[in-house]
Amino acid sequence: MAIMETILSLHPLLLILGFSFLITIISVFAYKFFTNQVEMKQLKEDLKKHQKEMKDHRDNQKKMLEIQKKAMEKNLKYMQHSFKPMIFTFLPIILLFGWLNANLAYDPLLPGQAFNLTVVSDSAFNLSMVPNDGLAVLDKMVNGSATVYKMNGSEGKYTLFFDSAGQDQKTADIIITSKQAYNGPVFKFKGSGVKTATTSNMKMLPFGKNFNIFGYHPGWFMTYFISAIAFNSILRKFLKIY
Numbered sequence: 001m002a003i004m005e006t007i008l009s010l011h012p013l014l015l016i017l018g019f020s021f022l023i024t025i026i027s028v029f030a031y032k033f034f035t036n037q038v039e040m041k042q043l044k045e046d047l048k049k050h051q052k053e054m055k056d057h058r059d060n061q062k063k064m065l066e067i068q069k070k071a072m073e074k075n076l077k078y079m080q081h082s083f084k085p086m087i088f089t090f091l092p093i094i095l096l097f098g099w100l101n102a103n104l105a106y107d108p109l110l111p112g113q114a115f116n117l118t119v120v121s122d123s124a125f126n127l128s129m130v131p132n133d134g135l136a137v138l139d140k141m142v143n144g145s146a147t148v149y150k151m152n153g154s155e156g157k158y159t160l161f162f163d164s165a166g167q168d169q170k171t172a173d174i175i176i177t178s179k180q181a182y183n184g185p186v187f188k189f190k191g192s193g194v195k196t197a198t199t200s201n202m203k204m205l206p207f208g209k210n211f212n213i214f215g216y217h218p219g220w221f222m223t224y225f226i227s228a229i230a231f232n233s234i235l236r237k238f239l240k241i242y
Contacts, residue, residue, distance in 0.1 A: 005179070008103060008179060008180040008181065009179070009180070012104055012180065012204055012206045012220070013206040013207065013223065015104065016100070016104065016206055016220055016223050016224050016227070017223075017227050019096060019100060019224070020223075020224045020227040020228045020231060021227075021231050022096070023093055023096055023228065024228050024231040024232050024235060025231075025235065026089055026092060026093065027085070027089050027093070027232070028232065028235045028236060028239065028241060030085040030088050030089045031082070031085045031241060032239060032241050033085075034084045034085040034088060035081050035082065035084065035085060036081065037241065037242055039081065040078065040081060040242040041242040043074050043077060043078045043081075043242075044078070044242050046074050047071060047074050047075060047078070050067050050068075050070055050071035050074065051071070053067045054067050054068065054071070100220060100224065101220075101221075103180060103181070104180070104204055104220040105203070105204060105219065105220055106182055106185055106201035106202065106203060106204050107182075107201055107202045107203075107204050108175065108176075108177050108178070108179065108180060108181055108182045108201070109153075109174065109175065109176045109177070109182065109199060109201060110176070110177075110178060111153065111154050111155040111176055111177070111178060112152065112154070113152070114138060114150055114151065114152045115150075115151055115152075115199060115200045115201075116148055116149065116150055116151070116199070116200040117148070117149040117151055117160070117174075117197060117198070117199055117200075118146055118147070118148050118149075118196075118197070118198045118200075119146070119147045119148075119149070119162065119194060119196070119197050119198075120145050120146050120147075120194070120195045120196045120197075121145060121147070121162070121164065121193055121194040121195060122145060122192060122193065122195065123164050123165070123167070123192065123193055124164065124165070125162050125163060125164040125193060125194055126162075126163045126164075127149065127160065127161070127162060128160075128161045128163070129158050129159065129160050129161065130158070130159045130161070131156070131158065134153050134154045134156050134158065134176075135151060135152075135153035135154075135156075135158050135176070136151065136152050136153065137149050137150070137151055138150040138151060138152055153176045154176065155176055155177050155178065156175075156176055156177075157173060157174070157175050157176075158173070158174050158175075158176070159171055159172070159173050160172045160173075160174060160197065162189075162193070162194040162197065164192070164193030164194060167191060167192055167193035167194075168191060168193075170189045170193065170194045170197075172184065172187040172197045174199055182199075182201055184197075184198070184199050184201065185198055185199040185200070185201040186198045203217070203219055204219060204220060205217050205218070205219065206218070206219070206220060206223045207223070
């Protein structure tokens, strides 16, 4: 627990780049040790050769088709060899991705800062909470099937209870903290009564709210994706992996 708290205390951008580098190292080394690099190098060289031949014979359709067939066979063989390391890296990468999505996709609900809780229900319901002395409802607005509560709370974990007549009780656990932690922000329920409860956690922006690319604000996944491509290219070149 202490280790996880230390990790989450790092700046989100640094944390994402660190995980991106870790995942890339796992993938690259698995690729290096679970493939025949001599054969992979030869296949790559053959593919480059076929690409050059296709350019040289672009006016000869028959020759182009022959070369294209050879290139497709070599490419398929290359992909088959690449599949083996994917089997060994799939599970750890999925687990790391799940952890990143669960911890870095949104900003936390901060102590003393107002936030919204939007509840969608097909029938009337009552809202209660435990503990009930650290979280307060400041305002309530009903708009059709959606009820928006403006709330404010001190640091802590709270369980929200949604009770509808004749329906099973629905619950949602929320966290108010200055640390990088949250639950939700969307809670989905089965059956009639309350359908969803959504807290207004903002999307986490590793580069800050003022950074954008033509109006697009990259989140954790795009930051990871771009950095992983860069790390992968550098490591493959440095380690001479084909």
